Every structure is written in structure tokens, then in C-alpha cells.
Amino acid sequence: MSVKRMDNVLIVVDDLEATKAFFLELGLTLEGETTVEGAAVGELIGLKDVRSTIAMLRTPDGQGIELDKFHAPDAVRFGPVEAPVNAMGYRxxxxxxxxxxxxxxxxxxxxxxxxxxxxxxxxxxxxxxxxxxxxxxxxxxxxx
Missing domain, CATH: 3.10.180.10 (2,3-Dihydroxybiphenyl 1,2-Dioxygenase, domain 1)
Structure with a gap:
């Protein structure tokens, strides 16, 4: 068995409302928003004492973008906010x-x-x- 499709891409953000508004203006729709926390979430993502708010957005063809605002532990920023397109990682x-x-x-x-x-x-x-x-x-x- 191999990959069937891409389900979603995660983007960790600080300003969830501004980022959500940005993607909604692009034409994505808000599928749902919830807060997740607890041991099971922490075990899944490899962190302790996790609490975050997640907003799931969908493109018209059903592809997903998940926005995640961490309340605990605080999100960690590596590198400048306005990193150039050739910076390592997802760009x-x-x-x-x-x-x-x-x-x-x-x-x-x-x-x-x-x-x-x-x-x-x-x-x-x-x-x-x-x-x-x-x-x-x-x-x-x-x-x-």
C-alpha cells in the first residue's frame, strides 16, 4: 500500500485569527475549529502538557490546511519570520x-x-x- 492522497498541511501560527482571515480571503473554507489537549495529544506529537487551538481549512477541491495556535507549550520560532524562499524546510x-x-x-x-x-x-x-x-x-x- 502506498500514499492515497495528501490529507492536510500543518502551519503553526501565533495570530490564528489573522491567518485564518488570510486563507478565507484566498477562497478556502473553514471546516471547523477546536481546542485539543491532554496526554493523548502530547504522546502523538511528542510534547508534554499540550493545549492548542486548531482551525481546519479546505480548498474547493477538498485539500486541507490545518492552522495550529499553541497555548502550551509556547510555539518555538526558528529563524526570522520573513525567511527567504530558499530557506531550508517547508517554504x-x-x-x-x-x-x-x-x-x-x-x-x-x-x-x-x-x-x-x-x-x-x-x-x-x-x-x-x-x-x-x-x-x-x-x-x-x-x-x-
Missing amino acids: RVMFAVDGIDDLVARMRTHGAEIIGEMRYGDAYRLAYIRGPEGIIVGLAEQLG
């Missing part, structure tokens, strides 16, 4: 979109900053934006 998530110009303008109202934009031949227009918590999001609009 961005990319979404296929329509109307990239309008979407980028809307995302700016949520504090997003443009990292860069380009046209990839006649196939795609691409934009990288940085949102709350330094999260990098790639946007890809198929042309033609």
Missing part, C-alpha cells in the same frame, strides 16, 4: 487560481506583500505573496 504552499490580479489586490487588504510575479511562457502567470506569520503563498493562474 510555501501554492494554489491554482482564477483572476490573479484581483486576488492579489484583495490579499493586500489582509497585509499580504508581493514577493514577485512572473509569466511562465504562455502557460501560467505566477505570483508569490507573503502573508501573516511570514507564510509564503504561491498563486498560479493558467492562461489560455
Whole structure:
């Protein structure tokens, strides 16, 4: 047996509300939000005395992004918030979109900053934006 599909990606955040609003504006929907805690949670993730709030978001095609705000123990930040795209580790998530110009303008109202934009031949227009918590999001609009 091998991997059947990707279920979700976890992003640990400090400002859950701002990050949630950012992804909702991108077009994801909030599937649910809950607080988890206790020994079983701690054993699963390898921490003690865990308490966190989780918001599960879904793309229109059902892919998940899980936002996690740790209340205990405190989240740990490694490196700068605005690390460059070539920093080691998970660096961005990319979404296929329509109307990239309008979407980028809307995302700016949520504090997003443009990292860069380009046209990839006649196939795609691409934009990288940085949102709350330094999260990098790639946007890809198929042309033609």
C-alpha cells in the first residue's frame, strides 16, 4: 500500500485569527475549529502538557490546511519570520487560481506583500505573496 492522497498541511501560527482571515480571503473554507489537549495529544506529537487551538481549512477541491495556535507549550520560532524562499524546510504552499490580479489586490487588504510575479511562457502567470506569520503563498493562474 502506498500514499492515497495528501490529507492536510500543518502551519503553526501565533495570530490564528489573522491567518485564518488570510486563507478565507484566498477562497478556502473553514471546516471547523477546536481546542485539543491532554496526554493523548502530547504522546502523538511528542510534547508534554499540550493545549492548542486548531482551525481546519479546505480548498474547493477538498485539500486541507490545518492552522495550529499553541497555548502550551509556547510555539518555538526558528529563524526570522520573513525567511527567504530558499530557506531550508517547508517554504510555501501554492494554489491554482482564477483572476490573479484581483486576488492579489484583495490579499493586500489582509497585509499580504508581493514577493514577485512572473509569466511562465504562455502557460501560467505566477505570483508569490507573503502573508501573516511570514507564510509564503504561491498563486498560479493558467492562461489560455
